[in-house]
Amino acid sequence: QRQMGIRDRLETSRERLVRLQRSPVLLHPRRYMLQHAERMDMLHQRLIRAVGNRSRLNAEKNARMRQVLERFNPREQIRSARKQTDMAQRQLESAMRAITKTGRQQLHTGIRQLDALSPLKVMARGYSLVYDEQEKRLIKSLKDVQPGDSIKIKVSDGQLDCQVWGMKEDAKHGGE
Structure with a gap:
């Protein structure tokens, strides 16, 4: 029996050997x-592409993350705040210059108007101001004086001390 077992094993091994000898791997190694x-080249190329794609995706992801981090970078925030401050300062200075220019123009206009209305300018054109003797009251009408009153007349280059000798009312005011 033992011999039978060995013979069976030998036969099985022989069949296996014949099959292996006919195997395409051994016939055409x-x-x-x-x-x-x-297949190895194809797998190698796929691996290189996969690694390249993964590397590219990681680089893009890192770039996006870097941009997000840059927005929150205090240095960038300070730089942005400085730009805004500088722009606001320039706008403020421009507005101040415009306001100052407008104010200056209004001041000059007011000065010209006041100068034109100045009693001294009126007097320079030949008019005068008549005051009572104490120079406290401006005399505007005949009713403000009596014959014999002393009056003072201011002209453009000085003052006249006068006395009223007579009075005559204009016809258009209901007088003579």
């Missing part, structure tokens, strides 16, 4: 190796 080499 180069072809088999080339198939595996091609």
Whole structure:
């Protein structure tokens, strides 16, 4: 029985040997190796592409994260605040210059108007101001004086001390 077992094993081994001898791998080892080499090349190329894609995606993700972080970078926030402050300061200075210019123009206009209305300018054109003797009251009408009153008349280059000798009312005011 033992011999039978050995014979069966020997027969099985022989069949296996015959099958292996007919195997395409042993009959054409180069072809088999080339198939595996091609497959290895293809897998290698896929691996390189996958690593390249992964690397590119990681680089893009890092760039996006860097941009997000830059927005929250205190240095960038300070730089942005400085730009805004500088712009606001320039606008304020421009507004102040415009207001000052307008104020200056209004002041000059007011000065010209006051100058035109100045009693001294009126007097320079030949008019005068008549006051009572104490120079406290401006005499505007005949009713403000009596014959014999002393009056003072201011002209553009000085003052006249006068006395009223007579009075005559204009016809258009209901007088003579």
